[in-house]
Amino acid sequence: MxxxxxxxxxxxxxxxxxxxxxxxxxxxxxxxxxxxxxxxxxxxxxxxxxxxxxxxxxxxxxxxxxCSNGGLADKTFAAVMLVCALSIFAIVLFILSILIARSRLSLSQFGFGFFTRSAWDPVSGDFGALPFIFGTLATSLLALAMAVPLALGVAIFLSELCPARLRAPISFLTELLAAIPSVVYGLWAVFVLVPIMRDQLGPLLVTYLGWTGLFGGYNFGVGLLTASIILAIMILPIISSITRDIMQAIPVSQREAVLALGATRWEMIRTGVLRNARIGIVGAVILGLGRALGETMAVTMVIGNHPDISKSLFSPANTLASVIAGEFSEATSSMYLSALIEIGLALFLVTIVVNAIARALVWAVTRGAPARVH
Amino acid sequence: MRPPTNYKSRSMRLNSAWRYGINHLVTGLAILSTALVIVPLVAILVYLIYKGASSLNLDFFTHIPAPVGETGGGMANAMLGSGIVLVLASSMGIPVGIAAGVYLAEYGQGKLLAMAVRFTADVLNGIPSIVMGIAAYSLIVMRQMHFSAFAGGVALAIMMVPTITRTTEEMLMTVPHSIREAALGLGVPKWRTVLSVSLRTASPGIITGCMLAFARVAGETAPLLFTAFGNQFWSFKLNEPIAALPLQIYVYAISPYDEWHRLAWGGALVLILMIMVSVTLVRIYAGRGVLKGAS
Structure with a gap:
């Protein structure tokens, strides 16, 4: 220079x-x-x-x-940049309007009852989204229940306990795994996870947890539980890497203060790190939830694709995203198509809300003032 | 960590032992959960590479799929199709994404509008890809009455924009103000400063950011299901259905034929290799800092 x-x-x-x-x-x-x-x-x-x-x-x-420094060229350039930035708003509004326009048929036919009825009969033209809402919520929440404790453990390890030499390779690995396409996870699940579920894990669950009544019915290997497991595997890297970033954004002085009072390392992590980062961690979990709600390909490949509401975790089911992926190209009547687009609209609105909440929470920790002390 | 030894009473000693016990327990749990996560994930990766490597050969890259019942064949048409759709998507998504990032970093500092754009980009990033597919279907396919490569390109372009915007912004923020001021001080107009000083200095980071966005959408299947639709043969036209690698993997994975399964594993390996390269490059650039590469 x-x-x-x-x-x-x-x-x-x-x-x-x-x-x-x-x-x-x-x-x-x-x-x-x-x-x-x-x-x-x-x-x-x-x-x-x-x-x-x-x-x-x-x-x-x-x-x-x-100083006057540009004249026309400068103003034009700034305007073009502004238009491109505004196009991001335009994209969101445009998706919203076109989904509403194309699902008008089903919106006017079923109204809000669309989301509370469990009928899904393309032949007689009777549609309700309840089975898919159930499938989406069941798989996403089960996946979160499996992934969140493990992701927290990984984040604590990476941010507080890990030797410096191991940190870079493990972070790299989690980034890599977060970037692997959904269809590849689906491929693995179809050929490895489904046989394991059918032949090894499924019978074990029936023997030891059969009394809960959650593992009734015939175990095909595909179904709610398999879909939840693959979802958990897919959202784990995302949740753990965001949680780790949030923990590292907590100032070192917080940790030093707690340690200086004679705390053990776990007490330091609990009071100095986790308590300060909790809003951001909730944000990271909700971000994982948003990802799980909209995950399509891997779930479609292993969930069994059947609009059922069943107590058994082995039973085939369907989610909002997977029913679109599975049935969209078969939709022959305009009402069928309109109902599927309405499901897409619902998915769009739900994920916008979930993501907005999550981003706001994550930003509150990583971008705001130094963490508050409680 | 070792508990201190100069205790005044027995209860204090017990309390301390309890606290240190919990400490060790939690440390152990954190290490255990990391192992529980890393080992299966590595196993998945290794298995994919192993299965993929044994199914890749020269035919895979030069032939179109063989008819059912015959062995051999490859995914050449799918790779070409993916390439065409991705070039389309990049030519629409990358300029818009970079320009939006330039606005955020160079013009919008501290403005409410910029905050809103940033927030919307982050939210848009989390919207399921299948919704983009339906939107592109509703806009283009329903109007044209047939599936097309162009519709697939639009769906993927929309997905690329928010990622590229955020990376560009972050990379531009690492360019020191003194460099911009030097250019402005020499009488260079602002638009020229942005193009040949800011963007140029940050270009390694921005290029790798674009590569990462490219690799991400290269693996997307859901937006292509009812836009590009897939094709068993060579196709070059933009307004006709076209094959794409992730689509082909999906179709072959749920098919009952062993030969098609083999092709699906090979395709998965190609996708993973692409992603590995781009993630590695991003880490290299993010790690060494953009400026060292530019000066």
Whole structure:
């Protein structure tokens, strides 16, 4: 950077007519005659640097903002950038409006009762989304119940206990696993998880937990429980990596304060880290919930695709997303299609709300002021 | 950690032993849960690589799928189709995403509007991909009355925008203000400063961010189910159904034929390798800082 500043002034002074009023260009007019000024410029820039790093509007910037500096090109460029940023709003509004427009048929036919009726009969044109809402909630909540304790353990390990040498590879692995496509997890589940569920895990569950009544019926290997397990595997890396980021955003001084009072490491984690990070951790869990609600391919491949509300975790079921994936291309009547699009609309609205809550909670911890002390 | 030894009373000693016991118990549980998570996940990864590697061969990359009952064949048409759809999606999604990121970092600092855009981008990022598929179907396929590669490209482009916006913004924020000020101080207009100083300095990070977004949507199946739809043969036209790798994996995985299962594993490995490369690159750039690469 130093060389940048020493080289350019001389060439600039040849090309441009320097303005005497500008504090930056004024010394440059003398660079040819008195080379001793060059180090002075470098010093000036170097001393201005720390000030610039602290807050965005440094004195130089403020001065430059008051100059007229662009005219049409600058305004056009800024406008194009603004339009692109606004297009993100436009995308959301556009998806919403087109989904409402295309599901009008079913909206007017069934009204709100669409979400409370359990009929799903494409032949006679009778549609209700209750079985899919049940399937979605059951799989997502079961997946959360399995994933959250483990994800918390992983996050605590990575953020507080892990030796520095192991931290990078494990974080890398979780990032990688969060990026593996849904269909690949589905492929693995179809050929590895389903046989395990059918032949090993399923009979074990029936023997030891059969009394709960949750494991009745015939075990095909596909069904609610298998879908929940694959969902749990898929949301685990997401929840644990966000939770770890949140824990690392808690200031070290909080930890040191608790340790200085004579706390053990766990007491330090509980009172110094988890209590400060709890809002963000709830946000991370809700973010995982949002992901689980909308997860399509892997669930479609192992859930059994049958609109049933059953007590047994072995029974085939269907979720909001998987019924769309499974039946959309078979939808022949316009009412059938409209009902499926309405399910998509419901999924869209629910995930928007869930994600908005989660983001707000995560932002509260990672972007806000230093964590509050309770 | 070792409990201290200078206790005044027996109850204090017991209390201390209890506290240190809990400490060890929880530490053990955290390590156990990490092992419980890492070991199966690594097992999945290794299994996928093992199954995929044994099904990849030259035919896989040069042939279209063989008819049912015949062995051999590959997924060349699916890879080409994926490529076409992804190029379409990138050409729409990347410019918009980068421009929105530039707005957030260079023009919108501290503005309420920028906060709202940032928040909406994060929320849009969490919307299920199948919803994008339905939206593109409702907009394009229902109007044209046939499936098309273009509709698939639009669905994937919408998914790319929020990721690229946020990465671009974060990478631009790492560019020091002094560099921008240097350019502005030399009389360079702001638009030129953004293009040839800010974006250029942050370009390694932004490019890898785009790669990551690309790799993410490359594995998306749900938005393509009723837009690109899939095709068993070569297809090059943008307004016709086109094959795509993740779609083909899905169809082959739920089919009853062993030969198709083999192809599905091979396709999965190709997808995973792509993602591994992009995640690794992102880590390299995120780790060493953009500026060191630029100066």
């Amino acid at each position: 130093t060389s940048f500043f020493i080289v350019t002034p001389s060439s600039m002074s040849l090309e441009r007519e320097p303005e005497p009023s500008s504090p930056l260009t004024a010394p440059l007019t003398q660079t040819e005659a008195t080379p001793l000024h060059a180090p002075a410029i470098v010093n000036f820039v170097a001393s201005a640097e720390p000030a610039a790093a602290e807050g965005p509007p440094s004195p130089i910037r403020q001065y430059l903002n008051t």
